[in-house]
Amino acid sequence: MALVTLRDVDFAYDERPVLRRISFDLEAGDFVGIVGPNGSGKSTLIDLIDGLQHPGAGEVLINGVPTNRFRRRQMACEVALVPQHFALDFDLSVREVVEMGSYCRGKGAESCGDAELTLARLGIPELAGRRFTELSGGEKQLVVLAQALMQHAKLLLLDEPASALDVSHQLRLFDLLKELNGEGLSVLCILHDLNLAIHYFDKLLVLSDGEVAAYGPSDEVLRPEIVEAVYGVRAYLHRHAGRTYLTFSPRLRPERRGRVHLVCGGGTGAGLMRELVDAGYDVSAGVLNALDTDEETGRELGLPMAVEAPFSPIGEEADAENRELMRRADLVIVAAVPVSHGNVRNIKAVLEVAAAGTPVWAVRGVLDADFTGVTAELEPAGVEFFADDAEMLAALSKRMPRQAGARGADAPAHEVDAPDTGALTT
């Protein structure tokens, strides 16, 4: 029998529905994180499991027994909750606060003395004699966790326990929860940091707008497409130092701001790529060598790119593809990429589109690491130079060059008529 079972649970505050058709099981020994946007019903779900609220339809079972059949004291012996907000303005000592947790266990002598032990377990034995009101926010959060542990319940619910903690305390807290889980405590924890969620939790429950959007092993659940659907932001999955990370960008604006082609390599364009994508441009890049840092970034961002084999000079095929991408662009940007015989074709292609009338902007650094001398031709070709990426991006936000004829067929019509279109002076 599952420790917690929710079957088709609906819940509404007054008439406002908060949770809809929630069904899932939590087995004894599970270590599960709950993630989801603000207002998706996470805290309400936890309140339902603790029997503080009762479902409008469906049922919430603890060990097979509906929560509304529990007395509060019995429930506190089964389920402990660490709330998100905790207010206590009275001058009680930390020991007194922690001991309140053993209330559900009655006045038995065996449950009274271990406030000190519980505090020691959390690494804060020195707080026992202090006054609760004098503690820092992070210390208070740990003391409330100690209070909940005094219940000796089988299931621990936590509502954003890491929100007031610095990074070291956060990691310590989750390590500790993991340790307690190893000793048989089941844990269900709301958290907002998706990267912490991936690292620490075996399973994740994703709530979206009152419904379960996904429930399963963390790496299967936090796929970029699910994150995008649930949070409405773009998510990118990165692998670094043996771990998986998510990074996020604001969701693209509905109107496209124009097409930018980036000539870069060796990490000189990764920052620009990300900034341009976040700012809402359609970005392409090339020619890049496979496994190059910029190529990896472009791949994570899902950009169209002209790619050559690793460590190889640019070949015919990649060059042709690159020129095609450039022709479709409203603006070509040259990053501070070193130029050698391997990638000289990129600069030649740039000179060609510049001659054809496409605006070209370049970071001045490109002139400094040129082993071919070809970049000297850029300025006469009408290329505009900027001191660095930041200056270029600032200029771009003020005047996006447009060339009606060079736009791809998929561009929305209203772009053509955009009144603020500042023509680039070349």
Next chain:
Amino acid sequence: MTRLARTSVWPGISLAAGIFVVCLVLSLVLGPVSLSLSQLWHFVTTGPVPGDLQNAIFWQIRMPRVLLACLVGAELAVAGVILQDLFLNPLTDPYVTGVSSGAALGATIGIVLHWAQLPWMTVLALIGGFATLGIVWMAARRRGRIDIFVLLLAGVTISYLASAIVTVLMIQANQDMHAIIYWLMGSFSGRGWQEVEIALVAVPFMIVPLFFSREMDILLQGEKRALELGVEVERTKRLLLVTAGVLTAIAVSVCGIIGFVGLVVPHIVRLLVGPSHRGLLPVSLLVGASMMGIADLLSRTVIAPNEIPVGVVTTFVGAPLFVYLLRRGRKG
């Protein structure tokens, strides 16, 4: 396994009990006719003796008056602790629930109808107090729960309403105005054993909260947290509200409205022994009794043979003491 001893509440309670005994003795020996300690011992050990004037003064006037003052002080202090902690509001006193104004209205009706003789006036005051508690209670009920903030608002509103009616009655009943005002100010003057018996009814209600000290501690963290920790919050809240209401109604019905004790004694005691109810409740009970005993002593001796209203004295004694303790802070 090291187990540190819980901080004991007994030193605080013993000290408060000692102070109470001293206050009780002082109240009994001092007065327009002061007694020596040996006389006091003699009177207490022999009991009432018919025909002996001094004995009669002691047993018929001073003893019931002092006991009543101490009982009322204890009742108001305990009610104050309960309500301040239920409302989580430091400005709460036993009178915010409207019970006292209801009782005052009952008593005023008694005076206007010339039913001012006991036990009618006390009965009417009790009826007024309980009726108000009932109305406020109904107003605060939401889906089987008592909403503590609605209760506070309803209590204050009913208080104003009852006071307005009392004012109208006072104006209508010209010749009784003095009696009504005197009652409203609160006094132990002329009270006897009959009132003591009524006040004694409240003793069980002073004992009950002592069994709920753990629940009351946990409720300091708010109702939701108390539920999470396993407290049957609604049941506890109802029990405590009724307890505080009964204590207040009984206290007001025997002696009128005496302010400040119920507000300030819980604060003073929190500063001295901390907010944990194992110590706070019994010590407040004893300090409330001591303070009211001393206040009544001062009210009948300072400008004897006239009396200062005891409510004025409680304020004069309590306010400086409270300010001093606030400045000093809770002892480390």
